[in-house]
Amino acid sequence: xxxVADLVKHYGPVRAVDxxxxxxxxxxVFGLLGHNGAGKTxxxxxxxxxLRPTSGTARVFGLCPINDGLTVRQRSGVLTETPSLEERLSxxxxxxxxxxxxxxxxxxxxxxFEALLQTFELSEVGDGRVGGFSKGMKQRLALCRALLHxxxxxxxxxxxxxxxxxxxxxxxxxxxxxxxxGGRTVVICTHNLGEAEQICDRVAVLERGKLLAIxxxxxxxxxxxxxxxxxxxxxxxxxxxxxxxxxxxEGVEARAENGQLSLTGLSRQRIPELVAALVKLDVSVYRVxxxxxxxxxxxxxxxxxxxxxxxxxxAPEVKA
Ligand code: ATP
Numbered sequence: 001x002x003x004v005a006d007l008v009k010h011y012g013p014v015r016a017v018d019x020x021x022x023x024x025x026x027x028x029v030f031g032l033l034g035h036n037g038a039g040k041t042x043x044x045x046x047x048x049x050x051l052r053p054t055s056g057t058a059r060v061f062g063l064c065p066i067n068d069g070l071t072v073r074q075r076s077g078v079l080t081e082t083p084s085l086e087e088r089l090s091x092x093x094x095x096x097x098x099x100x101x102x103x104x105x106x107x108x109x110x111x112x113f114e115a116l117l118q119t120f121e122l123s124e125v126g127d128g129r130v131g132g133f134s135k136g137m138k139q140r141l142a143l144c145r146a147l148l149h150x151x152x153x154x155x156x157x158x159x160x161x162x163x164x165x166x167x168x169x170x171x172x173x174x175x176x177x178x179x180x181x182g183g184r185t186v187v188i189c190t191h192n193l194g195e196a197e198q199i200c201d202r203v204a205v206l207e208r209g210k211l212l213a214i215x216x217x218x219x220x221x222x223x224x225x226x227x228x229x230x231x232x233x234x235x236x237x238x239x240x241x242x243x244x245x246x247x248x249x250e251g252v253e254a255r256a257e258n259g260q261l262s263l264t265g266l267s268r269q270r271i272p273e274l275v276a277a278l279v280k281l282d283v284s285v286y287r288v289x290x291x292x293x294x295x296x297x298x299x300x301x302x303x304x305x306x307x308x309x310x311x312x313x314x315a316p317e318v319k320a
Contacts, residue, residue, distance in 0.1 A: 001026045001153060001185045002047060007056035009042050009209075016042040018209030019056065024202075026152075029179045029186045031196040033299060034206035040189040041081070043206070044155045047187070048073060060153070074102075076153040077146035081161060083138045087131035091122055091141050094130055095148060102149040116144040120174060136167025143174065154178060156188045160195060168192075172199055197295040205302050212302045221293040224301045228293035230271060232261040235284035242283045249274060260287075 002024040009017040017039045024030045032040040045051040047058050049065030049072050058065055065072045086094050095113045104112065117123045120140040130138065139159065146154060159175060160168035176199055178184045190196050196203055197217045204214040213220055221228075234242045242261055246254035251265040252274075266274060268290055278285050293301075 001028070001061065002030075002187070003057075003059040004043075004047070005057050007043070007046060007058055008054045009039075009046055009051060010054045015209045017046065017053075020204075020206070020209070020211045022204055022211065022214055024185060024187065026185055027179060027183050028201045029176070029188065029199055031200035031203035032187065032189045032206060033191075033193065033196055033203050033295075035191075035303070037208075038206040039209040040206060041157055042209075044078070044157060044187065044189065048076060048078060048155065074149065075151055076155060077149065077151035079139075079142055079146045079154070079156045079159055081157045083142035085130045085138060085141060085145070088129065090127045090129055091117065091133075091144075092126045094141065095144060098145050099148050104149055112148065112150075113144075116147060119177075120144050121170070134167070136163050136170065139163060139167070139171055140174070143171070147178070151184070153185045153187070156186060158189055158191070160190070160192060168195070175199060193294070193296040193299055203295070205299060207303060212305075213298070217295045217298075220295065220298045224293050224298040228264070228297050229291045230261075230263045230266050231257075231287075231289040231291065232263065232275075232278075232285060233259075233287040233289075234261065234278065235286070238281075238283040241281055242278055245277055245281055245283070246274060248277075 004023065005021050007017055007020050008015070020043070032043060034040055042051065046053050047060055047065055049069030052066055060072045061075055063072050086097060089097065092113060095116070096109065099109050114123065117126050120143060122137065122140055122144065125133070125137065130141065133141065143159070156175065160171050163171060172195055175186060175188070179186050188196070188200065200217065202214065202216050203220070205212040215223070232242070236259060239256055239259070239261070243254050243256060246252055246261055246263055249266065249270065253264045255262055271288060271290065275285055275288060
């Protein structure tokens with residue numbers, strides 16, 4: 001569906017996208033993660049043919065987004081960071097207006113509107129002015145608009161930004177449905193790592209225009225397992241001694257959390273070594289609980305690594 005090779009976009013001295021390569025399969029939900037300014041939106045604009053790359057190539061449906069921009073955009077839908085709807089018009093009028101712009105056949109318009117409004121739970125408010133809608137309703141209407149021309153590929157830039165948890169959950173469920181039921185390919189830019197973990201088949205982490213890692217959330221968690229926490233419950237009177245002992249292990253950060261040791265930087269393989277050291281010091285160990293690395297743990301480990309000199313920590317291999 002998407003093939004990106006050594007893609008570069010400079011804005012003057014700013015390397016917004018700096019030599020990234022990845023591909024996305026049909027039907028996949030692919031997440032682009034990264035801090036503000038990492039290059040996510042620029043990547044989407046390059047894929048959609050709105051921006052011309054400085055160098056490198058992008059192929060969407062096997063087509064060049066610059067030379068075949070119209071076809072590429074006719075086959076893709078975009079939800080930008082702000083919904084930008086016509087606030088004085090009703091939801092139905094908004095859809096009619098954009099259907100005209102998209103060139104949706106008039107005979108298909110009413111049926112398609114109603115199906116979309118129903119899917120996105122907006123049928124009953126379809127004649128209400130959009131200016132009076134909540135943020136969640138506007139976001140759902142913007143999703144309807146992105147789907148009006150039945151695109152095969154959907155780009156979603158921060159689809160739940162500014163939504164309350166209930167509205168965000170509804171939007172996420174609807175997006176997931178687009179891939180699982182509708183078979184659409186979805187590329188989603190987000191800062192919400194929990195959401196990305198729930199919804200994305202694979203994610204790419206960007207930092208200052210470069211790709212730090214790419215893989216399924218589970219693959220990344222395995223590769224960065226050392227960044228996960230290990231919780232160790234010890235006898236309360238020995239906790240200071242246990243902390244000092246754990247801090248003596250190279251690369252381990254230890255602190256007391258809810259009366260137990262909370263460690264990061266300790267691989268599973270080194271747990272028995274630490275427990276043996278604690279027992280040798282007469283620390284009573286009651287429980288050892290290695291936690292699975294979450295996408296959030298991975299994300300922070302990757303950014304910490306990116307801030308260090310490259311030779312300090314060779315990157316673990318993550319399947320591209
Ligand atoms: P955010 O999460 O804040 O939306 P992002 O990951 O989408 O960020 P981009 O918007 O792609 O990041 O921006 C990448 C870099 O390019 C940033 O340093 C940004 O300031 C710069 N940039 C983006 N658009 C332009 C532009 N039109 N002119 C100059 N610099 C730009």
